Amino acid sequence: MPRNDAELSRSALVAKRFGARAAQYDEHALLQRESAGRLAAFIAANGGLPAQDLVAEIGCGTGLLTAQLAPLCQRYLATDIAPEMLERCRARLGHLPQLSFAVRDGEQAAFAEAPAAMVSNLAAQWFQDPVAGLCRLAGLTPRLAFAVPLSGSFPEWRQAFAAMGREPGLLPLPEESTLRQALCALPGRNAYFETATHVIRYADARAFADSFRNIGADQPRPGYRPGPIRPVLKRFAAGMDATALVLYGLVTEVI
Template structure:
C-alpha cells in the first residue's frame, strides 16, 4: 500500500469521529475565513481536503449568495459525510496534487490538508495556475513547530519521532513566490499524551513520516510518562495567502 493510500484509509476510517477531535481544525478554518475579507460579488471557489465539511460550512456562510463551491477530498468516506450534511453544495473525490478540474477559480481554499501532500511546492504551483485573474489561493497547513513537545520528549529519550518534517514559515513562502505566510500557533491541553494520540487517531492523522520505524509499546509508555498530565501540544499553523 502506498503512503497516499495509507493516508486515505486512515481518514476514511475517521469520517465518523473527526469532528469530535477537531479543535485545531476549527481554529484553522475560522482563521482562514477571517482572512477572506469582503467579497462583493458571487465567486467560483474550489476547496481541497474538505474532510467532513468544517471549512466548507464556513465558506458557504461567508461567500456571497450565488457563489459556486466545489469541495473535494481524497477520501470517499469524508466526501460522503460532508455531502450528506451539505446537500446543496457540489462535492467530488479528488487528489489535490492532481486536480482534475477545469479552472479558473476565484478562490482556492484548503485548511490543514496540505501537510499531507507528497510534493507541496509543485502542488502550489499547479493550484496557482487554476486561479482566475485577481483570484486568490488561501490555505492553512502545519509548520515546523508542530508537536514540538512530542518531538522534544523523543529527543530526550534518544528516540526518533514519527512527526513529518513540516516547513518553516519562510520556507513555505518561498515555495510560491509572492505568497505571504502568517504563523498562527495554537497550544492545546490534553489529559495526557495517550489522549493526544487517541485524538490524532480520531482525526485520521496518525500516519507517520515516510520510513519511520514504529516504537515499541515500552518506548511509547516512556514518552507518555515523560510528558505528564495534563499534556500540552502545539499546532504550528501556517496561513498562506497568494494573489497572482
C-alpha cells in the same frame, strides 16, 4: 490489487486512513476546527472570496471550513480525497443549493472550469511535496488561500522523545522559509502570509497520540519504527500542551 498499507500509494493510503475515521472526525479534529475559523477570518480580512464565481475547496474533510465559506458564495465546490469524508460533508451541508461535491486528489486536482478562488485548510501537508503542490494550486486560480502546519510544530512531543535519544513518528512538515520563498517567487503572483501558534490541551500523552489516530492522521514518517514510550507517557501523565505552528497564506494574481 494492493493487499496491505505497504503496497498502497501515498495518496491511496491517505484516503484510506481518513476515510476510515470520517464518522468520528468532528469530535477529535480540534486543531482543524481552530484553523478553519482562523483561515476564514484571514480570508475575510484580505478581500474575501468572489461572490458569484466558482470557489473550490481542496481537502474539505467533513466541512469545518466549508460551513463557514460556502454560504458566502453562489458557487462552491467541495473536494476531498476520501469519499467517506466527502459524504460526511454532504450530510452536513448538502442542503445548500450552491454547494457541489467531487472526489479529488488535491495534489493532482484538475477542474473543467478554472476556479476563481481556491481554499484549503490543513490538507497540503499530506501532499507528496507540499511546497510544489501549493505552488501548482496557486497556478490554477487567481486567488489561493490556505492553512498548512509547519516544521517545528509539536515541540513538546519531540523534546520528550529526544530525552530518550529517539525521534517521534510525526510526519515531516514543510519549512516556513522554503514555502514562503517558493510562493513569493511565482511569476505574476503576490503572496501574503500570517503565522499563528495554536496550543491544544490534552489530558495526557495518550490522548495526544490518539488525536492523530482518531482523525486518520496517524501515518508515520517514512522509516519510523515504533518502540516503548513509557517515559513519554509518564512525562505527560498530568496533561500535555501541544503547540502547532500554522502558516496562513494568500496568493493572488497580479492585476
